[in-house]
Amino acid sequence: MLTIALIYPELLGTYGDGGNAMVLAERARRRGFESEIVDVGIADEVPDAAIYLLGGGEDGPQRLGADLLRASSFAARVRDGIFVFAVCAGLQLLGTSFCVEGDDEYEGLGLVDATTARGETRSVGELVVRVDGRALAGFENHGGRTTLGGDVEALGVVEVGRGNNGVVDGFRTPAIWATYAHGPVLAMNPWFADKVLGRALGRELEPLVTVADQLYEERVAALAR
Ligand code: GLN
Numbered sequence: 001m002l003t004i005a006l007i008y009p010e011l012l013g014t015y016g017d018g019g020n021a022m023v024l025a026e027r028a029r030r031r032g033f034e035s036e037i038v039d040v041g042i043a044d045e046v047p048d049a050a051i052y053l054l055g056g057g058e059d060g061p062q063r064l065g066a067d068l069l070r071a072s073s074f075a076a077r078v079r080d081g082i083f084v085f086a087v088c089a090g091l092q093l094l095g096t097s098f099c100v101e102g103d104d105e106y107e108g109l110g111l112v113d114a115t116t117a118r119g120e121t122r123s124v125g126e127l128v129v130r131v132d133g134r135a136l137a138g139f140e141n142h143g144g145r146t147t148l149g150g151d152v153e154a155l156g157v158v159e160v161g162r163g164n165n166g167v168v169d170g171f172r173t174p175a176i177w178a179t180y181a182h183g184p185v186l187a188m189n190p191w192f193a194d195k196v197l198g199r200a201l202g203r204e205l206e207p208l209v210t211v212a213d214q215l216y217e218e219r220v221a222a223l224a225r
Pocket of ligand 1: 015055056057058059062087088089090140141142143144
């Protein structure tokens, strides 16, 4: 059973990133793997799972989410090997610190050597990132400027939009992959959904052709124009 734990959807659900859980569950089901989505609410214990999903959210809920996760077993479980895929606010709170409105600095979970400062302007619009030679397309809406520690690999190189800093987007450590891209990004990028799913299942996956592939190709072609 592939357990997909969606962390605090009531705090980190503003941008529809819960759809990433549905995409993983459906792509697993179509390949014959049983899966379940567990919504982890703010009053719940963080459960055992194959993958934790963190989504985007506004500054206040993001701070609360960080505080609640710090008081939970989340970080210990991630260090024990549970894989994490995080988007935007989720990305920011996994780092060592992040700034929200008013430039107040908050402690992150410190699972990744990354700090997020507040930019002068918000980054709002299309985001396209080159990841392993392919385009990852989504949209961004955030005020962060994220700096990675020297040992931390970015997820990819920005082609359109800002991501972390206008140059690279997200990060990828053995345990945690993160991006600024909403969409939901796994719905918009089926090839990348399968990378995340393969990592969560711990195996290479056979290709799965769906209408999402055609929509992806059309979107990438339109963005390249
Ligand atoms: N609150 C964060 C910011 O504005 C994250 C926003 C988001 O998740 N889209 O930077």
